[in-house]
Amino acid sequence: MHKEISIAKIMTYLFIFIWIIFTICPLYWLLSCTFKPTSEALGYPPTLFPKNPTLNNFKILFTSSRFNFQSYGNSLIISLGAMLISTTSAAFAGYGLSRIVFKGRNFVMTGILLFQMIPILATLIPLYRIYSLYGLYNTHLGLMLIYATQTAPMNTWLLKGYFDTIPYAIEEAAQIDGLSRTQSLLRIALPIAAPGISASAIFAFFRAWNEYMVAMTMTSTVRPYTVELYRFIGEHGDVDWSLLGTAAFIAVLPVFILFSFFQKYFIIGLSGGAIKS
Amino acid sequence: MKHRNDTIRGFLFIAPVLILLLTFSLYPLLCTVYYSFFNISLASINKLKPAGWGNYIKLFTRTSPEFFSQILPATFIYVAGSVIGQIGFGLILALLLNQKFLKGREIFRAIIILPWVVSSIIIAISWRFMYEPRLGIINHILLLLGINSTPTWLNDEKLVMPCLIVANIWHGMPFSFIIQTSGLQSISEDVIEAATVDGATGPQKLRYITLPLIRQFLVLNLILTSINTINSFDLIYAMTNGGPLYRTEVISVYMYHRAFNFGYLGEGSAISTIIFLINFVLTIFYMQINRNREREE
Secondary structure, three states, X not given: OHHHHHHHHHHHHHHHHHHHHHHHHHHHHHHHHHHOOHHHHOXXXXXXXOOOOOOHHHHHHHHOOOOOOHHHHHHHHHHHHHHHHHHHHHHHHHHHHHHOOOOOHHHHXXXXXXXXXXXXHHOHHXXXXXXXXXXXXXXXXXXXXXXXXXXXXXXXXXXXHHHHOOOHHHHXXXXXXXXXXXXXXXXXXXXXXXXXXXXXXXXHHHHHHHOOHHHHHHXXXXXXXXXXXXXXXXXXXXXXXXXXXXXHHHHHHHHHHHHHHOHHHHHHHHOOOOOOO | OHHHHHHHHHHHHHHHHHHHHHHHHHHHHHHHHHHOOEEOEOOOOOOOEEOOOHHHHHHHHOEOOEHHHHHHXXXXXXXXXXXXXXXXXXXXXXXXXXXXOOOOHHHHHHHHHHHHHOOHHHHHHHHHHHHOOOOOHHHHHHXXXXXXXXXXXXXXXXXXXXXXXXXHHHHHHHHHHHHHHHHHXXXXXXXXXXXXXXXXXXXXXXXXXXXXXXXXXXXXXHHHHHHHHHOOOHHHHHHOOOOOOOOOOOHHHHHHHHHHHOOEHHHHHHHHHHHHHHHHHHHHHHHHHHHHHHHHO
16 A cells, blocks of 8 residues: 555656646756857767856857847837736726626626637738828737737736725725725725736736737837847847857846746736646 | 616726737627628738628539548547547646655646647747758657667658647646646545545545546536647747648638638638637537536536
């Protein structure tokens, strides 16, 4: 009996261990190129750890005109903007849906859920046409608005759920003391719902930070880093994998750092509202 | 009077979200359906020439690639392979990591979820590098093992689809893992303990207690992952761009090619409309299941 259990335990550890190696391998292989000279990164036999660790790739990437560093800045501006628009509008909507009983409320809530299911593939062509005709093509604002639209429905539901858990009595007392509903949202409900706000902000930020297809379609020069990375493979017949790895490393590092601190919020957001927390 | 005020106030609060959704989601969606009956060229985007059902006829009668024998089967295989792999491994890992005796569960979970937070474009690059015939790690390892006739992976007609599915399972599995983990955590420990006391073995407990109790989560997972995979674009576009020989030309990539590479926005809209209809059917299933779940709660 005891022996059986220990075999099961060993198998469990083994399977998890293999999957973890499988998970780490592709990213490690690319990102470790960052610290290897090109000859080593692409040479045979492959090396698990850099033999002569170097920061030279950063220098080459930074000084070469082939990679546009501004693209990280563009991504940052666009993602922060999308985050702000999505979270703010969703906070108001979530609060309204949670606190105010009005005609058509259930209809609106189902509607918002349905909107979330409209895939961007089904709206891309008209958006491109509208953007070209009305000057939103190749602008930060244009991408912010599309990204915010993609995450706003799910954030609305998430935040409505959070506001629902806050007892209304606290706010009623404040409203009797003369606070308007907006003030009561900003001063009382928002601080209590801070975890929900963080989750929705992180969700909105990372959806925008990682997006590629819309960015490729809607920009020519105001490119986010995802488009710049792809262009880097596309334009040159011979891919410089070590420089590409370096560029990817710069984009991924902040994500990993934030993920390690805010894992819980990531999981709430990234599961796409499938799970009620 | 107060009642009417509340209605107005309610709509004021939701107005920003509604405006976003109507302008950047619903309106373009209706345009897509409308455009699918017009010829619109990328070069002169202002002109809409009526085309009737022309775009759909062109789409269904084109021979290279053939819609019904190439695009749809490629899409189906990609979706089926990804969904089965993601849910299967997601469930196995969720079950394994749900066991109390494991040490360091939190760290394992964090690592397993990691691929889900990385941009699909970086994942596409990583896997292209893995599969790269001359420089990639996979062929390097095969060489080290003494295998000299190494495959060309993404350039190989037969291997390209399995290669893509492996990469996509790797990328998307965390989503299933998260859903299944929360499913398992919803089971009360008393039920499992009672079964243990009654002498049920591990496999019996899994078959007769755990799986029936997380059935809802599995179905939800199945639908959401199918929707996600049908709508996924980045990974395939950046890894194979639909090639070689249209082997990986799934419907999303095909839509993009017709619209933005060949410049037929009308035909692209027709394909978009079909993609939307597939989504619509799956969404109805999703809503139905959500409703059942709420009723059970």
